[in-house]
Amino acid sequence: MNRLIVSIASGKGGTGKTTVAANLVKALNNDITQAIDCDVEEPNLHLFLKPNIFEKQKVSVPIPEIDKNKCTYCKKCSEVCNFNAITVVSKEVIVFPELCHGCGACSLFCPEGAIKEVDREVGTIETGHVGKVEFVRGILNPGEVLAPAVISEAKARIEDKKNVIIDSPPGTSCPVIEAVKGTDFVLLVTEPTPFGLNDLKLAVAMCRKIGVPFGIVINRWGIGNNDVTKFAREEKISLLLKIPYKKEFARCYARGKCIVDEFPEWMGVFRKLWNDIREDVRK
């Protein structure tokens, strides 16, 4: 059986990505699985999985450093910078590290070789274990914007032949694309409300654009209306699971527990979800 990399995303925030990810991890609980928290701006998968962390590594991005003896203030660096992160005024080159995306264009195009790249720390990758599953989490330093750099570092920990569950950030912007690209399947978690549907449509458009197969999980089933179900049917998108809106589940979440911890009958439900994804990918 081929390994499977599943990313769990959503348009709207707070729909239950982490809930689904954590329950899947616990339902699989085997040594051929990795859980990766790529919601690096506010990772919270660890709150539900309580992993033992045994390794921390810094994530850095390259930023330009100017050799003033070589610089002729020709402005080439600032012309090629897409982010206004480097600017030349009079006889001064100003670098704004927080705007720099670390693309290296300035040093590549500098005709004088006056720019070298130095590392700037933007985050951390933690690695550990939860049960038999390997746990990885990316953490972006507060105030930083380069989430994709930390996400791609976290995904670099993906091992051959292992199944992978990726908890993605919400939305449809660069960090989400970084998290879901290259995965075998995107599980879009939504809620049956107009807000859920609106953002689900954006997430579906994103998945189609980047060409990753996807399916839907509806969380808090029972609130709102049936428009998400209707949308899934009309668009021929697999609706893989409905998680009912229940006080017991909310209570369990508030205590940092997974549904499968307190309601063992859900183990089978999440294992079936995994197998259904596998079936969907095979098609």
Added chain:
Amino acid sequence: MKIAVTSKGKDMSAEVDSRFGRCSYFVIVDVDTEDYRAVENQNAFVSGGAGVGSAQFIVEQGVKAVVTGHVGPKALKTLEAAGVEVYTGASGTIKNALEQYKSGKLKAVSEATVSQHFGLNNKKGGSF
């Protein structure tokens, strides 16, 4: 001497845009002759670094002072490096702002009057 006033429109009767980096236009005025021209701000809708981009543009125009409502830290740093003075608190029409500048009613700032991203959240400009 040329100064640049951040503007919502293209002439002297247009209203001052209180944002620097993401203003709609720069009205560049020769203080002595009152000749002016308006230039659309190419950095108004960039995803980031609008203040820096606008400041670099202003410096390239040979402008000696900027008259605006507010200025953020990165734009100010860039303008200061080039020796461009920044006057904040301007309001009314571009003509009013020019008078306020000439009569010394505006103050030159050495510290940002707003934090970064101000212009993103205050698209209409004006009050906080």
